[in-house]
Amino acid sequence: MLRRLLRQLAFRRNAVSPAGEPKPARGSYERVLAEAARLHRSHDYPALATYCRRCLASRGDEPDLLTFLASALAGQGKVAEATDALQRALALRPEAGEARLWLARLLVRDGRVEAAAEAYQQALARPAVAEVAGTELAGLLNRLGRYDEAEACARGFPDSRIAKRELAKSWFEQGRVDETVALLRSLVAVTDADPGVHSDLLRALNYTDRLSPEEIFQEHRAWATRHADIIEPQPRGLDNERSPERRLRVGFVSPHFRKHAVTFFLESVLDQFERERIEVVLYSDAARHDEYSARLRAIAALWRETRGLDDEEMAALIRRDVVDILIDLSGHTPGNRLLVFARRPAPLQMTWNGYPNTTGMRAMGYRITDPCCDPPGETEHLHTERLVRLPAVYMSWHAPRDAPEPTPLPCARTGQVTFASFNACYKLTATTLDLWRRILDRTPASRLLLIAVPSGTAQQRVRSTLERAGIASSRLDFRGRVEHETFLDLHAQADIALDPYPYHGTTTTCFSLWLGVPVVTLAGRSHVSRVGATLLTHAGLPGLVARDGEDYVRIACELAADARRLADIRAGLRPTMAASPLTDGAACARALQGAWRSLWRDWCTTQR
CATH class of the missing domain: 3.40.50.2000 (Glycogen Phosphorylase B;)
Structure with missing residues (x-):
């Protein structure tokens, strides 16, 4: 509804008379909407909210003004208030499909998922937005673990790539890995395949018992050749000081800095580093945060919110932060930022813990593992990265505080x-x-x-x-x-x-x-x-x-x-x-520090 309204206002604003002069706005209400549109385009959300409320107080409820108000409130993170404004607008104009779609998205942000599902169902009845509503509903149902319903919803849009990706997620979660792989291969076969969809394929291949490790490695190389190795590093040189014994700035990249399996392993190590030797920077792509996020943030010397930055912007941020060692914690799992690493924003780049395989990338220099997971001489041919084996185990696990005591047999x-x-x-x-x-x-x-x-x-x-x-x-x-x-x-x-x-x-x-x-x-x-x-x-x-x-x-x-x-x-x-x-986070931290220091010294030597 808001997009259509902005288009209509733009058309009227840009229309010209036969004499070449702009046509005047027709009536005071159009002038009101034109001013609201100007504030919206400038992203001045507080001013837009104040303006809309003043106009609504004098004019009574108007669906267009309520929609602008919802936009202003959402832009300030006031999701519940934005949802209320949009519902008032829809009560006045129930046929507005775009507004109902937007309402569903706001309800998802507000955590009201059942109401969001109902809003999506109502939007499905509006042909103009049915496909978008259907694919987003399938995604929501997948996130809720309602995989059979998600499958049925995604099947309703057989020509949509997005719907097919959601269908692949449903099948995967149902354990239908072979079917998932076949569907993802069909999506990857198109010329403009999304790197994320291609990563979905690689992730799924780790679970199949039909391919050899060598075949799966070649699939990873194909991803990198197509999406990552073709990216040129950012042209400006790195500003890192070539001093082998100085304090190192180590950055970690993940969309999972919250209650998540990655955090159970990371937390036990992060607060064990010698702070005079290692400075931790966390680049969080997390959609939401919790008490685990707060604990990680308290440990880090620097916390960066990167959700919303594109790969180029994030790589530039890491360069400005002058990170010495950049660590990927995702591999080819959903939400990964491997194409940031493809831009080589740090001198040393490595992958660790979040994915049990190679990234396939030439820009990823190292992979942290141990002698049992990757016996020396046996798995090097399955990696583009150089394997860095910690002496004991490649990670340390932090037992949650809420774990009960073992029970009798x-x-x-x-x-x-x-x-x-x-x-x-x-x-x-x-x-x-x-x-x-x-x-x-x-x-x-x-x-x-x-x-x-x-x-x-x-x-x-x-x-x-x-x-x-x-x-x-x-x-x-x-x-x-x-x-x-x-x-x-x-x-x-x-x-x-x-x-x-x-x-x-x-x-x-x-x-x-x-x-x-x-x-x-x-x-x-x-x-x-x-x-x-x-x-x-x-x-x-x-x-x-x-x-x-x-x-x-x-x-x-x-x-x-x-x-x-x-x-x-x-x-x-x-x-x-x-x-x-x-569970020895201190020992793991010492092993990591030792490995990083050795690699850093080697890098400094090669730069002279």
Whole structure:
């Protein structure tokens, strides 16, 4: 509604008479709207709000003025007041599709998601905005975990690339990885493919059991060749002082500086750096902030809000900040800023912790890992980056303060061993489900608890696969997306956690170990399928790392048959983990500082 109104006012303002003179505004109301439009174009939102309120007080409710008022209030971050103004405008002009679409967006910003979904549904009935409303509604439903509804909504717009991307997200979350990959390939095949969509494809490929690590590496190189390696670095030289022993400014880039898996690992390290040697800068692309954000911000020497900056602007900001070492915490996950790194705004650039694979980029110089996740001499050919192996484990995990104490062994109370999976259903590949079927076959009195498998299509896929293989439905206990507290509490029902393959758990494994639940994992050939190996090795359980599928099944079944061993593990896991490198943020910080200093000295030497 506002866009159309501005276009109409611009047309009238620019119209000319036969004599070549501008036509005068027709009537006082048009003059009022013209002034509101001028204030809107100047982004003087406080003045616009004051002006609109004054006019509304004298003229009564007018839908156009209420729309301008909503714009002014939204521009000042007063989302609830903006929503109220827009609803008043729609009560006077209910047929306005653009306004209803804008209302839905404001309701999303205000956290009123059910009302937003209803507004989107109403906008769908307006042909002019139906496709935009439909694709945005599909996106909202995906974020709410209502994947079957999101799929149905996205299918209504088969010619829309945006709708197809949302459809791919729905399928991925339902565990339909092969279909997701095929759809994303079709989107990437077009000439002007979005780098973000291409990154979606790479992320999905990490979860498939149909490609080799070498094939997945070539896919990453294809992304970089197409989107990143063609970008020229910004022309101005770097201003970093070439002094090998001075204090280093280290920048971290992430859209997840809030309660998120990345933060669970980052927080334990950030406040352990020697502040006289390392200065931390956090570049936050987060859409919202919380108490975790506040804690990270308090640790950082400098906090930069970068959401809304394009890649060129963000790279220029990093250059002005004279960052020495810039660290990516996202890889090819949604919201990444890899094309900032492609512009080489810092002398040393590396990726760490947020993505279990190469970026494929030549501008990304290093990847931080450890000798277990990436055994020396075995995975270098799968990376464009030089691998920097920390001495013990590549990261440190910070146990949340709300984690409960480990509970007694469940099978001692129930008489039935409960295997459990706490991983998202897109990790539950055909290989994984077949391994679990074999375990359940050999332990006929056991059951399988599956957390984070959404109701509907996702649960039906897993259930039907296992039922066809002979596993009775009564042995399967599904839970959908649950709140964090419930997720933690459900560990009280688990005797043994089963790691998926090829994409291991990371945060989920750390939680399981902290809550006393041993995890059985199958080690593969690349980082994504070796994380479980490094976690279990450093938690004192290397015997739970399998060499192959048969070994995986044997370990799980033998463990299930030994209640005394299970009880001993459960009682000792937390103190063992607390004393291990997995939770030693200070040791990880020292290892990182040492690696960075060595690399910095090398860079200074090459610049002379």
